[in-house]
Amino acid sequence: MERAKISDKLYVLGRREKKGGGMLNIGRYYALDGSLGSHVYVDALKPHVILICGKRGYGKSYTMGTFIEEFASLEEEVRKNIGIVIIDTLGIFWTLSHPNYRQEKELKRWEREAKAFGIKIFSSPENVEEYRKKGIDAQNLLIKTSELNSYYWAQLFNISPTDYVAAAIGRAINRAAEELKDYDVDDIIDFLQKDEKIKEEAKIVAENLLYTAKGWKIFDRNGIPIYEITKGGRISVLDISPYPEELKIVIVAIIARKIFEGRIRERKKYEEMLINGKKERVEEIPITWFAIDEAHVFLPHEECIAKDVLIKQWMRQGRQPGVALILATQRPSSLDSEVMSHSDIIICHRLTAQEDIEALNKVRPTYMQGDIGEAVKKIGTEKGVALIIDDTSEAVHVIKVRPRMSWHGGEEPSALIK
Ligand SMILES: Nc1ncnc2c1ncn2[C@@H]1O[C@H](COP(=O)(O)OP(=O)(O)O)[C@@H](O)[C@H]1O
Ligand SMILES: [Mg+2]
Incomplete structure (x- = not known):
């Protein structure tokens, strides 16, 4: 495949100004002939609601992993102020702690190297034991x-x-x-x-x-204090795969609420600090990004306590306290319609179900010419290719998400072991 030269031009989604640090290099422009153009960045300094959607098997969880790696690779002075909490419903994100040797060729073309990332996992006692055997830092999830x-x-x-x-x-x-x-x-x-x-x-x-x-x-009786779960500069994986769905919802609701309340307190302290003229920034609860795979479980049309917290607090008021979301779902039509209207960056991989395309079309912004369905058709069947709708720059792009440096654990099992 023809590869375009790396351009010096910067495209930063979710930000009006193109300068400054705190950017996530998630991929490159993708032309219809398959060639790659300028690098594409996403702003990580401000809270956003990022929605990743697409048909099963075309790269949603993979793209989420690429985002996580980029957060972990941010410059130290930004990274230390951001806590990443992954809501891992399928138990697939522990592989962030393994280098992606499987796609080394692909990585080389992108001038990247296979690399492991430091994570901390919270899960059931049985899982914790397994993870520790693998040499991964893990702790019982206690509410x-x-x-x-x-x-x-x-x-x-x-x-x-x-x-x-x-x-x-x-x-x-x-x-x-x-x-x-x-x-x-x-x-x-x-x-x-x-x-x-x-x-x-x-x-x-x-x-x-x-x-x-x-x-x-x-x-x-005590539970894990919330500042243990979200820590500046750390990637926390909440592997909630062992629990029934109702419990998953309760866990997400409680943790999201505690983080939100913690951030409100932090903001107050921060304002006081500014008033007193002190520069030192000691944050117990950092700006937190929640990455939620299979987001339709927590944000359905029906009543749901997790949805209450995520929509009423995180989405409607989240910018001020500094909480942000990366959501992935294969069924955008199953999401509460408010989710789509709060998402300022929508990343859409291949999508074919009519009801899902219609759900996206409902929020189709005025700056977008034509149908989302038509635009999504154009991206074809290559995995990792996606349409991005960026509300801040009011622009629509087609990109290829960069290969993962760490192992992607979400691959569907094949009866034929290669
Ligand atoms: N950006 C990408 N670059 C290379 N391969 C990719 C990319 N995105 C997805 N893939 C491939 O597609 C497979 C399915 O992606 P995955 O994210 O697990 O799908 P889903 O949308 O169901 O979450 C991955 O295992 C990987 O092999
Ligand atoms: Mg997935």
């Missing part, structure tokens, strides 16, 4: 039990918050909060058993549900 209000418990057990069993649990956690402040699932069960107002059958059902929750080994 403070008292972070769950009765709505969260109802979501967790997929019951209505007005259900009698949900009310029984609600009464028990209220007692626990009053008498103990910090508590674990066993304490909730104790209070439930002692509650004389609750019918015996309901107690049995509620107890059963609570024992199931205990079995996930994730709820804990």
